[in-house]
Amino acid sequence: MTAQTQAKKSPQIIDGKAFAAELRQRVADAVPAFQQAAGRSPGLAVVLVGEDPASQVYVRSKHKATIAAGMESFEHRLDTNVSQDDLLTLIDQLNTDDAVDGILVQLPLPDHMDDKAVIAAIDPAKDVDGFHVVNAGRLAVGEEAMVPCTPLGSLMLLKHALGDLSGMDAVVVGRSNIVGKPMAQLLLRENCTVTLAHSRTRNLADVVRRADIVVAAVGRAEMVRGDWLKSGAVVIDVGINRLPPAEGAEKGRLVGDVATDEALRADVAAITPVPGGVGPMTIACLMRNTLVAACRRAGLADPEGL
Ligand SMILES: Nc1nc2c(c(=O)[nH]1)N[C@@H](CN(C=O)c1ccc(C(=O)N[C@@H](CCC(=O)O)C(=O)O)cc1)CN2
Ligand SMILES: [Mg+2]
Numbered sequence: 001m002t003a004q005t006q007a008k009k010s011p012q013i014i015d016g017k018a019f020a021a022e023l024r025q026r027v028a029d030a031v032p033a034f035q036q037a038a039g040r041s042p043g044l045a046v047v048l049v050g051e052d053p054a055s056q057v058y059v060r061s062k063h064k065a066t067i068a069a070g071m072e073s074f075e076h077r078l079d080t081n082v083s084q085d086d087l088l089t090l091i092d093q094l095n096t097d098d099a100v101d102g103i104l105v106q107l108p109l110p111d112h113m114d115d116k117a118v119i120a121a122i123d124p125a126k127d128v129d130g131f132h133v134v135n136a137g138r139l140a141v142g143e144e145a146m147v148p149c150t151p152l153g154s155l156m157l158l159k160h161a162l163g164d165l166s167g168m169d170a171v172v173v174g175r176s177n178i179v180g181k182p183m184a185q186l187l188l189r190e191n192c193t194v195t196l197a198h199s200r201t202r203n204l205a206d207v208v209r210r211a212d213i214v215v216a217a218v219g220r221a222e223m224v225r226g227d228w229l230k231s232g233a234v235v236i237d238v239g240i241n242r243l244p245p246a247e248g249a250e251k252g253r254l255v256g257d258v259a260t261d262e263a264l265r266a267d268v269a270a271i272t273p274v275p276g277g278v279g280p281m282t283i284a285c286l287m288r289n290t291l292v293a294a295c296r297r298a299g300l301a302d303p304e305g306l
Pocket of ligand 2: 109115
């Protein structure tokens with residue numbers, strides 16, 4: 001064996017920020033064709049209830065991304081104490097507003113609200129988050145659905161890293177309705193053999209060690225250790241956890257659900273970093289979903305290549 005063939009390939013750090021910027025550009029490039037055909041711009045309404053600082057940042061980023069893509073942004077900011085009935089009334093108005101193609105209610109909602117009832121009130125055709133049970137059901141049975149942005153973005157990164165996923169062993173750690181379950185459905189649709197693992201899974205490390213593809217979406221800082229990962233695995237880290245600040249620091253470091261340095265030493269083939277991995281794909285896929293929703297509502301074909 002030559003020195004060259006013996007040399008280890010260094011793992012690929014998947015640049016989600018760059019991929020997301022490209023996707024957003026492709027959406028922006030496709031918007032004029034929609035405008036030409038429909039005689040209007042696609043419109044996204046984002047509803048923020050309360051003053052959660054992180055949610056405020058995300059809503060501002062969504063507004064900027066919407067404008068940059070050449071779409072209309074409708075922002076609705078409601079007081080923390082607004083009643084659920086008032087929120088549902090606003091959603092009803094947005095459902096019947098022809099200029100609005102996508103409706104997104106920023107989560108988390110204040111404690112006095114029932115997330116499920118609020119999501120259920122959104123017209124499934126405008127549910128650009130893909131959280132409505134109608135869209136979850138359509139995804140599960142293989143019908144045309146709005147697909148949740150974080151798993152959709154994760155799948156795009158996986159296909160970019162691996163190409164065809166058919167026949168691969170995929171383990172998704174975390175069974176939330178927003179990430180874990182739709183992620184498992186998407187991987188199944190790609191002909192992976194899918195295990196949906198969670199906090200009660202026995203011998204979790206052994207289960208993860210079998211995987212060609214690992215998607216970590218548990219919301220626990222660095223829970224997936226390097227010795228849980230097989231050499232050559234591709235790892236998608238969905239977690240965004242802030243560690244307590246080091247002495248003298250104002251803010252703690254952001255880490256994912258995977259111990260990244262250990263994963264790199266375990267010789268994984270590719271891994272998404274935190275920050276700069278899956279996170280930016282969430283907003284890019286929201287732009288994509290808004291254009292797709294607009295096309296479907298206008299009776300146009302889905303935009304190509306998105
Ligand atoms: N209705 C929804 N609510 C929430 C969603 C969602 O998809 N729909 N997801 C998250 C928040 N979120 C978008 O809303 C979001 C989270 C993180 C990022 C991101 O780019 N993160 C950066 C790091 C940011 C930081 O420095 O804190 C990264 O990972 O690089 C974008 C969007 C919950 N609510
Ligand atoms: Mg609640």
